[in-house]
Amino acid sequence: MAFQWTRQQKIQRGIWAAAFGACVFVGTITGAQLKTDDEKKEVITQFRATTSAEQIAVLEEQKKTLLEQKAVLERKLDAFHERVREREEEKAKRAERAARKEP
Numbered sequence: 001m002a003f004q005w006t007r008q009q010k011i012q013r014g015i016w017a018a019a020f021g022a023c024v025f026v027g028t029i030t031g032a033q034l035k036t037d038d039e040k041k042e043v044i045t046q047f048r049a050t051t052s053a054e055q056i057a058v059l060e061e062q063k064k065t066l067l068e069q070k071a072v073l074e075r076k077l078d079a080f081h082e083r084v085r086e087r088e089e090e091k092a093k094r095a096e097r098a099a100r101k102e103p
Contacts, residue, residue, distance in 0.1 A: 005013070047055065
C-alpha cells in the first residue's frame, strides 16, 4: 500500500519540483547563451584576422544575400498590398450595390 501524503506535503513537494525545474531551465538557457556568445566572439575574431580584401568580399557576399532577401520580401509585400486593395475595391462595390438596392 502506498504512503498517503498530507495536503501540505503535496504542496511542498510540488514547490520543490517546480523550483528544480526552473533551475534546470535557467541553467539550460544560460548555457546556450554563453555558447552563442562564444561562437559570436570567435567569428568576429576570425573576421578581424582576415585581410581587408577578404573582408570586403565577405561583406559584398552578405550584401548580395540581403538584397536578394529584400527583393523577395518586397514582392510579398507588394502582393499583400494588391490583395488588400482588391478587397477594399470589392467591399466598396458591394456597399455601392447595397446602397442602390435600398431606396
